Amino acid sequence: MTDDTLVCDIKNVLFIRFAFGFRQNFNGSSKIKRLSYLYTIFFSLLFTALTLFSNDLSYHSLSYLILALTEYFVLFTVSFLTKDEYIQRNFKLIYGLDTLPGAKKIFQNLEYFLKVSFVLGLANILFFATMICFRISGLCSIANLLSFFYILLHRLACDxxxxxxxxxxxxxxxxxxxxxxxxxxxxxxxxxxxxxxxxFINMYESLANTIHDSAAPVKVTVCFSMYSSSLELSIN
Structure with a gap:
């Protein structure tokens, strides 16, 4: 048995994902839902435009361009079709399992871990981007600013x-x-x-059901993450 209560707060993470074009199922009027729908499409078009206009068409750049677009649009498509509902379903409180003694502390630690890893991940990207600007000043010049912004946007969105x-x-x-x-x-x-x-069997079945419900989108994300990493290494 599940409840609409989430085991930990993931709303901020989901909202930031939405800011980068990953569709969410917002509660509210049909107008808000339409606007969120249009925004995700607009962001994907913006991402495509930046990809096309921020790269020269040498072989290496073309390979990176194709990989970057494919990586983002696979993740975008999963989110667009599911509206990230499978994420919220999995984080909903399951009576019996998530109400066991000690559950509150464990989920507090999970929430802390997710927030810290999220912030550190974004900070890591921004830190290395700043270091690159200091080491290769020409990359962050006005002439190359669009390309640099695109690379930063691509990495943030895909992460x-x-x-x-x-x-x-x-x-x-x-x-x-x-x-x-x-x-x-x-x-x-x-x-x-x-x-x-x-x-115990009921709790185990509840856990297995949450895994089964999210199996398809998670498998796609895992498989393509492995594929894109190996392909990027082969390109480099």
Whole structure:
């Protein structure tokens, strides 16, 4: 049994994903939903325009251009079709599993981890971009400013798209840890009876159902993340 309450606050992360063109299922009037729909399309067109006008057509640049567009649009398509609803469904509170003793502390740690890793990931990109500007001043000149801005935008957008994997791994780890703690505590303190076994099976099935519900979009994200990384290495 699930509730609309989320086990931890991920709204800020989802909103920043939306700012980079990843569609969200906003609650509100039909006007707000239409505007959010149009914004994601506008951002994808802007990204495409920056890609086309910020690269020369040498072989290396053309290869990078194709890879960059493909990487972003795979992540964009997953988000556009699902509206990131599978993320919120997975983070909804599951009674029985997410209400076990110690769950509050575990999910507080998860929320802290997600926020810190998110901020550090963005800070890492901005830091290296700044260092590149200092080391290669010509890259950040007015003439190359559009290309540099595009590379920065591309990396931020794609990292935000891939960040879903960190969210799911963190959530899965937290729930498995809850189950493990429950199993160890229950085994040490009380004898297992029919009700205890049934309760544990129900919690395990609830966990398995959350994994199954998000299997398709997560698999696409994982597979393409591995593919794009290997392809980028081969291009370089």
């Amino acid at each position: 935000l798209g891939d960040y879903v994997l960190i969210m799911f791994i963190g959530l899965l780890y937290s729930r498995v840890k809850l189950l493990r703690n429950y199993l160890v505590t229950k085994s040490a303190n009380t004898a297992w009876d029919r009700y205890s076994v049934k309760q």
